[in-house]
Amino acid sequence: MSGVYAGRALKQSISSVARCSRPQYLRLRAQRPAFKPMVRSFTASTRISEKKYTEDHEWIELSSDGKTGTIGISTYAAAALGDVVFVELPTLDLTVAKGDSMGAVESVKSASDIMTPVSGKIVEANSVLEDTPGTINKSPEGDGWLAKIELSDVKELEGLLDGEGYRKFTEEAEGH
Structure with a gap:
């Protein structure tokens, strides 16, 4: 009963x-049944979504499709530039080779060209930066991205620095 x-x-x-x-x-x-926490597994490799950096202080992050990358300038570069006042964005469908200039960033301190970390075709530019270039200072590795590129050779990513390698590179640069 x-x-x-x-x-x-x-x-x-x-x-x-x-x-x-x-x-x-x-x-x-x-x-009552005991609480069982959910186990969450990921199928994507951490290498795919890992940001890669150049010695020119640009970063690229490969999207989940493995063909498109998002490009921006590093937090270190944004801090070195100071307050960004103007951004020259790349034009759509522009084909670039690794190391080519694809635009420029001007700040109260200086101006700097933006170099492409990989070869490919520009498929999108962050139009938000035209109206509010200071977004680069607020979120250089997030909302302050510059362009999206369709990579012509994914293997070019292998020659770039990972996060730890880039951190060591910037520490050495500050030491000199």
Whole structure:
């Protein structure tokens, strides 16, 4: 008989369970299934979404399709430039080779060309930067991205620095 009452109590709202006696509550609580945390697995490799850096302080992040990359300037470069006041974005469908200039960033301190870390065709430019170039200072490796490129050779990414390698490179540059 107590099993019937326990089953009914589980189906009732929390307020009705709160009105049961302490022994009833403990019995009902013991009948609830234990909480099992969800296990979340990822199928994508961490290498695919890892940012790669150049010694010219640009970064590229390969998208999940493995063919398109997002390009921007590093946090280190944004800090060195100071307040960005103008950005010259690349034109769409521009075909570039690794190391070519694809645009420029001007700040109150200086101007700097943006070099492409890989070869390919520009498929999108971040038009937000035309109206608010300061986005680069606020989020250089996030919302302040410059362009998206369709890579012509994914193997060119292998010659770039990973996050740790770039960090060491910038520390050495600051030491000189």
